[in-house]
Amino acid sequence: MRLVFTGNCVFKRLLHTEIGGKYAKQQPRNLKGRSKSSQEWLTRQLADPYVEKARMMNYRCRSxxxxxxxxxxxxxxxxxxxxxxxxxxxxxxxxxxxxxxxxxxxxxxxxxxxxxxxxxxxxxxxxxxxxxxxxxxxxxxxxxxxxxxxxxxxxxxxxxxxxxxxxxxxxxxxxxxxxxxxxxxxxxxxxxxxxxxxxxxxxxxxxxxxxxxxxxxxxxxxxxxxxxxxxxxxxxxxxxxxxxxxxxxx
The missing domain is CATH 3.40.50.150 (Vaccinia Virus protein VP39)
Known part of the structure; x- marks a missing residue:
């Protein structure tokens, strides 16, 4: 078995909405048909301030x-x-x-x-x-x-x-x-x-x-x-x- 090694992150382009100068967390949408682990990952990403900060600063990933x-x-x-x-x-x-x-x-x-x-x-x-x-x-x-x-x-x-x-x-x-x-x-x-x-x-x-x-x-x-x-x-x-x-x- 060959293991594939790579930097461990996935970049999501937009996960928050700016309201009144602050960032409001979005609620996950379109979860129907997704696995439980996928739903948990998306919910966690939406609540993660580093994901939004990475987007603002043009970094490809929160890492x-x-x-x-x-x-x-x-x-x-x-x-x-x-x-x-x-x-x-x-x-x-x-x-x-x-x-x-x-x-x-x-x-x-x-x-x-x-x-x-x-x-x-x-x-x-x-x-x-x-x-x-x-x-x-x-x-x-x-x-x-x-x-x-x-x-x-x-x-x-x-x-x-x-x-x-x-x-x-x-x-x-x-x-x-x-x-x-x-x-x-x-x-x-x-x-x-x-x-x-x-x-x-x-x-x-x-x-x-x-x-x-x-x-x-x-x-x-x-x-x-x-x-x-x-x-x-x-x-x-x-x-x-x-x-x-x-x-x-x-």
């Missing part, structure tokens, strides 16, 4: 605010930096990375960075980023293509908001996302410059402490973070690893 909060606190993205976004579709983290690194050149007095985004899915271009759609970052071909695009320079930050397709079997799903995190870590070790940073998504489970310890062999600090934009009932967390020490094990 942009997770990365914004992480970067505001830990300063992992800086003007002039080079970023790799793994599992980037539909592109909201890429949008944030482009803004924060000045890859679009809009900050005239700041250094211009570069953002490279890769996903198994094809997705729309993000101005200021180089997109590799329909490509598996774990393959040697993808890494060769990325190295050529990077002109063999190292990167300052690797991002991953990826999750495997859920099977509904908790133990299997937790094992799958942990294995995926290790794939991203191995990828980051090969691509990162000294003092680079790494962000990966995990689902809270008993394997996470070991993953943290393994990451600490290569990074000076590793912090488990649950941004406010992560839904309260979600097991999702992010591991923020800072200051890459090098690929030599300690």
């Amino acid at each position: 942009a605010f997770k990365l914004l909060e992480i970067d505001d606190k830990y300063e992992i993205l800086r003007p002039g930096g080079t970023v790799l976004d793994c599992g980037a579709a539909p592109g909201s983290w890429t949008q944030v990375a482009v803004e924060r690194t000045n890859a679009n050149g809009k900050q005239k007095r700041a250094s211009q960075g570069a953002v490279f985004s890769i996903d198994l899915l094809h997705f729309h271009a993000v101005p200021g980023a180089t997109i590799f759609g329909g490509m598996d970052f774990t393959t040697s071909l993808a890494q060769k293509r990325l190295n050529e695009a990077l002109q063999h320079r190292k990167v300052n930050c690797v991002l991953s908001d990826m999750a495997p397709n859920a099977t509904g079997v908790r133990m299997l799903d937790q094992e799958s996302i942990t294995n995926l995190c290790y794939e991203v870590v191995r990828f980051a070790l090969a691509m990162s410059a000294p003092q680079a940073h790494l962000v990966v998504k995990v689902w809270d489970n008993g394997d996470v402490p070991k993953l943290e310890r393994d990451m600490l062999r290569f990074y000076e600090k590793v912090k488990r973070v649950k941004p406010r934009a992560s839904r309260g009932d979600s097991a999702e967390h992010f591991l923020v690893a800072r200051n890459f020490k090098g690929a030599t094990e300690t």
